[in-house]
Amino acid sequence: MVVEELEQRIRESLDAIKAQDTVAIDVRGRTPVTDLIVVTTGTSRRHVHAVARNLVDEAKAVGLPPLGVEGDEPNSEWVLIDLGDAVVHVMTQESRDFYRLERMWEMDEACASTSSQ
Numbered sequence: 001m002v003v004e005e006l007e008q009r010i011r012e013s014l015d016a017i018k019a020q021d022t023v024a025i026d027v028r029g030r031t032p033v034t035d036l037i038v039v040t041t042g043t044s045r046r047h048v049h050a051v052a053r054n055l056v057d058e059a060k061a062v063g064l065p066p067l068g069v070e071g072d073e074p075n076s077e078w079v080l081i082d083l084g085d086a087v088v089h090v091m092t093q094e095s096r097d098f099y100r101l102e103r104m105w106e107m108d109e110a111c112a113s114t115s116s117q
Contacts (some may be wrong), residue, residue, distance in 0.1 A: 003026070003028070003035045003036050003085055003086070006036065006064075006083070006085055006086050007024050007036055007038070007086070009026075009039075009054065009062065010038055010083075010086060010088060011024070011056070011057045013015070013054060013055045013059075014038075014040050014051060014055065014088075014090075017050060017051050017054045018043075018047075019040040019041065019042060019044075019051045019090065020040065020041040020043065021040065021041045021096075021107060022038065022039070022041075023038070023039050023040070023102055023116060024036055024037070024038045025037045025038075025039070025102065025105045027105065030105075033087070033116070034082075034084070034085070034086060034087045035039040035086065036085060036086045036090075037086070037087050037101070037105065038086060038087070038088040038089065039088075039089045039096065039101050039102055040088070040089070040090055040091070040093065041090075041091055041092070041096055042058065042090055042091070042092060043093075044074050044092070045074070045076060045077055045092060046074065048076060048077065048078070048079055048090050048092055049072070049073070049074050049075075049076060049079065049110050051079075051090045052069070052072055052090045053072070054080035055081055055088060056069060056072075056081060059081075060088040061081055064083055064084075066081050066082055066083055067082040067083070067084050068080075068081075068082040069081050069082070070082075077091065077092045077094065077095040078090070078091045078092075078095045078099075080094070089101060105116065
């Protein structure tokens with residue numbers, strides 16, 4: 001499955017259970033770990049868990065069982081789902097504001113473009 005198709009399937013799964021503010025970051029060529037990082041928000045800890053469970057179930061249904069899931073507990077503020085070519089972070093708004101994962105990758109991109117000039 002190509003990265004763009006994987007991103008679309010992930011977005012559909014997240015949208016179906018009303019995840020919010022989903023951002024996908026293409027990290028091909030910037031890290032050997034994955035090609036795509038997706039960050040999304042659940043409205044509560046319970047919602048974070050439900051969003052993560054839904055994504056895991058849908059990934060398994062299409063033959064993409066996760067390589068790993070971290071933080072998958074009912075009261076978790078952050079669940080990470082490793083789908084191989086994509087890593088999905090489902091977070092409460094508080095955790096997302098605190099860790100600011102998108103900013104980390106924006107800074108990495110800015111540093112890369114500065115060093116290549």
